[in-house]
Amino acid sequence: MSESPIRVLVWNENLHETSGDAEVLEHYPAGIHTVIADSLRAQLGDAVAVRTATLQEPEHGLTDEVLAETDVLLWWGHMGHEQVADEIVERVHRRVLAGMGILVLHSGHYSKIFKRLMGTTCSLKWRNDGERELVWTIAPEHEIAEGVPSPIVIPEHEMYGEYFDIPTPDETIFLSTFAGGEVFRSGVTYRRGLGRVFYFSPGDQAFPIYHHPDVQRVLANGVRWARPRHEPRELTADYHATGWFAG
Amino acid sequence: MSESPIRVLVWNENLHETSGDAEVLEHYPAGIHTVIADSLRAQLGDAVAVRTATLQEPEHGLTDEVLAETDVLLWWGHMGHEQVADEIVERVHRRVLAGMGILVLHSGHYSKIFKRLMGTTCSLKWRNDGERELVWTIAPEHEIAEGVPSPIVIPEHEMYGEYFDIPTPDETIFLSTFAGGEVFRSGVTYRRGLGRVFYFSPGDQAFPIYHHPDVQRVLANGVRWARPRHEPRELTADYHATGWFAG
Amino acid sequence: MSESPIRVLVWNENLHETSGDAEVLEHYPAGIHTVIADSLRAQLGDAVAVRTATLQEPEHGLTDEVLAETDVLLWWGHMGHEQVADEIVERVHRRVLAGMGILVLHSGHYSKIFKRLMGTTCSLKWRNDGERELVWTIAPEHEIAEGVPSPIVIPEHEMYGEYFDIPTPDETIFLSTFAGGEVFRSGVTYRRGLGRVFYFSPGDQAFPIYHHPDVQRVLANGVRWARPRHEPRELTADYHATGWFAG
Amino acid sequence: MSESPIRVLVWNENLHETSGDAEVLEHYPAGIHTVIADSLRAQLGDAVAVRTATLQEPEHGLTDEVLAETDVLLWWGHMGHEQVADEIVERVHRRVLAGMGILVLHSGHYSKIFKRLMGTTCSLKWRNDGERELVWTIAPEHEIAEGVPSPIVIPEHEMYGEYFDIPTPDETIFLSTFAGGEVFRSGVTYRRGLGRVFYFSPGDQAFPIYHHPDVQRVLANGVRWARPRHEPRELTADYHATGWFAG
Numbered sequence: 001m002s003e004s005p006i007r008v009l010v011w012n013e014n015l016h017e018t019s020g021d022a023e024v025l026e027h028y029p030a031g032i033h034t035v036i037a038d039s040l041r042a043q044l045g046d047a048v049a050v051r052t053a054t055l056q057e058p059e060h061g062l063t064d065e066v067l068a069e070t071d072v073l074l075w076w077g078h079m080g081h082e083q084v085a086d087e088i089v090e091r092v093h094r095r096v097l098a099g100m101g102i103l104v105l106h107s108g109h110y111s112k113i114f115k116r117l118m119g120t121t122c123s124l125k126w127r128n129d130g131e132r133e134l135v136w137t138i139a140p141e142h143e144i145a146e147g148v149p150s151p152i153v154i155p156e157h158e159m160y161g162e163y164f165d166i167p168t169p170d171e172t173i174f175l176s177t178f179a180g181g182e183v184f185r186s187g188v189t190y191r192r193g194l195g196r197v198f199y200f201s202p203g204d205q206a207f208p209i210y211h212h213p214d215v216q217r218v219l220a221n222g223v224r225w226a227r228p229r230h231e232p233r234e235l236t237a238d239y240h241a242t243g244w245f246a247g
Numbered sequence: 248m249s250e251s252p253i254r255v256l257v258w259n260e261n262l263h264e265t266s267g268d269a270e271v272l273e274h275y276p277a278g279i280h281t282v283i284a285d286s287l288r289a290q291l292g293d294a295v296a297v298r299t300a301t302l303q304e305p306e307h308g309l310t311d312e313v314l315a316e317t318d319v320l321l322w323w324g325h326m327g328h329e330q331v332a333d334e335i336v337e338r339v340h341r342r343v344l345a346g347m348g349i350l351v352l353h354s355g356h357y358s359k360i361f362k363r364l365m366g367t368t369c370s371l372k373w374r375n376d377g378e379r380e381l382v383w384t385i386a387p388e389h390e391i392a393e394g395v396p397s398p399i400v401i402p403e404h405e406m407y408g409e410y411f412d413i414p415t416p417d418e419t420i421f422l423s424t425f426a427g428g429e430v431f432r433s434g435v436t437y438r439r440g441l442g443r444v445f446y447f448s449p450g451d452q453a454f455p456i457y458h459h460p461d462v463q464r465v466l467a468n469g470v471r472w473a474r475p476r477h478e479p480r481e482l483t484a485d486y487h488a489t490g491w492f493a494g
Numbered sequence: 495m496s497e498s499p500i501r502v503l504v505w506n507e508n509l510h511e512t513s514g515d516a517e518v519l520e521h522y523p524a525g526i527h528t529v530i531a532d533s534l535r536a537q538l539g540d541a542v543a544v545r546t547a548t549l550q551e552p553e554h555g556l557t558d559e560v561l562a563e564t565d566v567l568l569w570w571g572h573m574g575h576e577q578v579a580d581e582i583v584e585r586v587h588r589r590v591l592a593g594m595g596i597l598v599l600h601s602g603h604y605s606k607i608f609k610r611l612m613g614t615t616c617s618l619k620w621r622n623d624g625e626r627e628l629v630w631t632i633a634p635e636h637e638i639a640e641g642v643p644s645p646i647v648i649p650e651h652e653m654y655g656e657y658f659d660i661p662t663p664d665e666t667i668f669l670s671t672f673a674g675g676e677v678f679r680s681g682v683t684y685r686r687g688l689g690r691v692f693y694f695s696p697g698d699q700a701f702p703i704y705h706h707p708d709v710q711r712v713l714a715n716g717v718r719w720a721r722p723r724h725e726p727r728e729l730t731a732d733y734h735a736t737g738w739f740a741g
Numbered sequence: 742m743s744e745s746p747i748r749v750l751v752w753n754e755n756l757h758e759t760s761g762d763a764e765v766l767e768h769y770p771a772g773i774h775t776v777i778a779d780s781l782r783a784q785l786g787d788a789v790a791v792r793t794a795t796l797q798e799p800e801h802g803l804t805d806e807v808l809a810e811t812d813v814l815l816w817w818g819h820m821g822h823e824q825v826a827d828e829i830v831e832r833v834h835r836r837v838l839a840g841m842g843i844l845v846l847h848s849g850h851y852s853k854i855f856k857r858l859m860g861t862t863c864s865l866k867w868r869n870d871g872e873r874e875l876v877w878t879i880a881p882e883h884e885i886a887e888g889v890p891s892p893i894v895i896p897e898h899e900m901y902g903e904y905f906d907i908p909t910p911d912e913t914i915f916l917s918t919f920a921g922g923e924v925f926r927s928g929v930t931y932r933r934g935l936g937r938v939f940y941f942s943p944g945d946q947a948f949p950i951y952h953h954p955d956v957q958r959v960l961a962n963g964v965r966w967a968r969p970r971h972e973p974r975e976l977t978a979d980y981h982a983t984g985w986f987a988g
Contacts, residue, residue, distance in 0.1 A: 097614060097615055097659070099882070116613060117613045118613055119610060119611045119612055119613040119686055120591060120686050120687050121591055121687060132428070134428050134429075134430075136409050136410075136429070136430050137409075137410065138409050138410060138411070138430075138432065139415075139932070140410060140935055140971060141840070141932055141934075141935045141936070141937060141969070141970055141971065142970070143970055145970075146970045146971070150409075150410065151428075162383050162384075162385050162397075162422070163383075163384065163385060163387060163397065164385070165591070165687055167661065167664075167684065167685065167686060168386075168418075168664050168684075168685055170661075170662050170912075171415075171911075172419070175409070175422065175430045176430075177424045177428050177429065177430045179428075181379070181381045181398075181424050181426075182381075182383070182424070183381075183383050183385075183422045183423075183424045183430055185385065190661065190662075191661065191662055191880070191882055192613055192614050192661060193614050193615060193659055193882075194881055194882045195882070196882060228882070229882055229883070229884055229886070229887045230881060230882065230887070344861060344862055344906070346635070363860060364860045365860055366857060366858045366859055366860040366933055367838060367933050367934050368838055368934060386685070387688055387724060388593070388685055388687075388688045388689070388690060388722070388723055388724065389723070390723055392723070393723045393724070412838070412934055414908065414911075414931065414932065414933060415911050415931075415932055417665075417908075417909050437908065437909075438633070438635055438908065438909055439860055439861050439908060440635075440861050440862060440906055441634055441635045442635070443635060475635070476635055476636070476637055476639075476640045477634060477635065477640070626922070628922045628923075628924075630902075630903050630904075630923070630924050631903075631904065632903050632904060632905070632924075632926065633909075634904060644903075644904065645922075656877050656878075656879050656891075656916070657877075657878065657879060657881060657891065658879070662880075662912075665909075666913070669903070669916065669924045670924075671918045671922050671923070671924045673922075675873070675875045675892075675918050675920075676875075676877075676918070677875075677877050677879075677916045677917075677918045677924055679879065
């Protein structure tokens with residue numbers, strides 16, 4: 001268990017913000033990524049070294065060099081999924097399989113990288129009426145639930161509902177209900193290669209979800225959980241296994 | 248895949264009924280078990296041979312002979328869990344491990360047999376305000392969800408809520424939400440030895456749940472799913488494995 | 495549960511055979527697909543309607559029309575994975591997510607369709623010394639293990655060994671050991687959308703594995719298990735969920 | 742995440758040792774528990790506070806007070822399972838459900854506490870010919886596999902083979918093969934209530950397994966993984982849920 005800081009990269013498409021969406025800028029004047037990064041620093045202190053990157057940067061801020069120095073990536077995207085270059089997606093995918101953790105947030109369920117990791121449509125039902133969401137813990141012993149009340153009460157949020165077309169999760173930690181009666185698997189984990197994946201749905205741009213202390217706690221827990229336990233493995237061009245875990 | 252009928256036994260503690268509970272007798276004048284048995288016969292026809300048994304019978308109607316001729320057992324109990332003799336519980340447990348399927352219904356979550364199979368407290372939260380329950384399918388390809396709408400709408404029911412203290416299910420098929428905002432894993436499966444276990448929560452005695460056609464469909468699907476695929480194995484007195492699956 | 499025959503399509507890249515590989519032609523003079531198709535017919539009779547298709551046919555024999563009439567697809571590929579057109583892979587992928595079952599065989603672990611469904615490298619260790627493989631059942635109550643001895647003894651086969659870079663399976667049914675001491679998860683299942691996926695590793699072209707009665711039984715069981723339980727769902731161009739399972 | 746030491750209790754039935762079994766005393770002159778406790782101290786240092794207890798002590802050394810001060814319990818038993826008092830088993834069971842981690846070792850698969858937690862027979866096949874065991878990692882990203890080579894090579898050991906009659910594990914981390922060709926799920930995890938359970942099979946008394954550095958590493962990793970993430974919950978006499986995780 002390494003004592004060096006977990007190297008975290010918070011990625012945001014940053015399109016609502018750069019397009020001047022007043023509703024979003026009210027809550028996130030410097031971008032969603034900034035609020036998330038600050039909250040991780042505030043909670044985890046020296047245990048993390050947090051950077052940010054956005055779609056607008058060269059290579060979306062996801063160069064080989066940056067990824068090589070990232071232990072856990074957080075991904076927030078919504079309207080710009082198609083603007084993410086396929087080769088960057090491939091690069092992130094390979095890095096996850098090699099060992100990098102990834103937290104996919106809210107509308108990131110439809111990102112190229114999440115669909116690539118899942119192999120399914122990742123579709124869901126949704127309705128944006130700003131209704132109450134309750135986030136219930138069903139795996140109370142899990143690290144990601146540590147110190148998180150059940151339920152988290154989110155006064156107003158977009159509804160995401162089942163059927164959520166994802167593979168059966170390795171672990172289902174949170175289930176959300178909405179005022180309209182729907183249910184959603186809102187916190188789920190997967191292993192993909194040597195990388196750990198945590199999807200967490202609360203986080204719509206129109207609401208100040210990432211200022212919610214319980215949501216912040218979930219993300220901080222998620223970062224600690226998703227950190228690699230191995231040195232990243234080498235992947236050949238065609239992903240062949242030569243030299244991995246050889247007996 | 249045997250073409251002979253699935254031998255089903257519907258067990259009911261039958262205490263609400265025999266104690267003259269008017270609310271229950273209104274919906275189940277001949278007992279909950281009778282309604283369930285009739286609905287299985289109506290749906291599955293020649294594919295099943297359905298019998299019933301109750302707590303009041305000698306050995307609770309669960310003699311070695313009866314169990315030896317049972318492929319799938321349905322269990323409804325509530326106020327009489329402690330009246331079920333330990334040796335009968337042990338007998339049913341052994342029979343499940345040997346290959347018999349079991350459907351545990353509603354308040355059966357606190358039955359001796361379910362706790363014995365699960366190894367946990369099986370506790371949950373509850374509130375009986377007769378509120379709306381929606382039963383959502385999250386495993387649409389599962390046999391037990393075949394032909395079942397999502398959600399099943401149950402106009403009035405007792406609330407069962409998380410945290411439900413069960414082992415991580417092998418499969419989670421249904422999630423329920425309640426008007427009060429709670430969520431519950433209302434349809435879950437497990438394998439225990441050669442036996443299949445399906446827990447399904449809708450079914451409080453005070454409401455006509457087992458007359459609901461969608462609920463009836465779930466139970467019929469559950470019976471087909473839980474039927475043994477093997478001849479029952481022999482278990483020695485101490486459950487030793489001698490002779491099982493030897494190479 | 496439909497009583498109409500399960501419509502099965504056995505797909506083979508058919509390259510070893512068409513290139514005149516004598517070792518392969520000795521066991522499979524009319525192609526691997528023919529032997530598999532014949533064994534399914536022999537075992538399942540009227541319960542199936544079996545066709546075959548190969549890489550060499552227009553659109554690899556996997557037209558929209560053919561797929562629309564397929565309930566379960568079996569996939570055997572090895573040296574020609576890259577010759578399978580991406581648009582055909584996409585088509586098969588969508589059809590699986592819409593509800594078609596798929597059995598991926600042996601070296602198909604590296605096929606485009608399997609990697610697409612899994613989201614991982616699907617790499618493994620291998621060694622071809624024609625050594626003894628034992629296929630042990632660890633889920634004896636599973637339909638796919640019905641009537642299958644444990645272990646299946648395969649006198650000579652290629653070794654496939656862990657680490658097998660796949661997502662955690664929904665169900666692990668078979669584990670293989672090899673004379674060299676390796677282990678392999680040789681029979682695993684997944685759900686992807688409404689489709690069921692079964693990967694089964696025994697089946698190298700250089701050995702008469704598909705003539706082995708126990709292997710034939712596994713494939714027949716797999717076909718029955720993988721058949722759809724729903725009408726196939728419609729998928730929009732971007733896989734959006736509109737209209738699926740709406741409450 | 743508490744920074745205080747993990748309070749570990751290594752429990753051993755200590756019957757082979759106290760009965761003067763020369764083969765066992767050669768490797769474990771002060772008892773198996775002593776070797777395990779020393780190795781945990783050597784590896785984990787200030788991160789743990791390790792004590793031991795044995796069957797021969799009053800209440801088997803498992804008083805309410807001792808258990809209340811235990812975060813992770815290790816359990817080694819073999820010939821004395823029936824000598825463990827039922828009320829002590831019940832006490833340990835309640836403590837696990839309330840949050841204590843437990844590592845069950847080798848022949849502990851047949852202990853009362855493990856069978857109580859699993860709900861199955863926990864039977865397996867075995868043969869004691871002192872043959873080579875290879876312990877392969879199939880979950881390389883798991884904490885318990887951190888720093889563990891794949892395979893661990895154990896030159897001589899008792900064979901434990903499938904079918905191992907346990908519930909489907911939450912996580913399967915290690916698979917063992919034996920010179921005779923058998924396979925065994927040798928490292929598996931479960932959640933039961935708030936407690937974490939890790940079963941690890943290498944560790945027969947007749948071989949110096951607990952002196953093996955890789956085995957020691959697995960146990961140290963297991964202790965860290967199994968430590969509670971919550972304050973222990975209160976359980977009422979009948980395990981009812983009042984007050985847990987209330988919304």
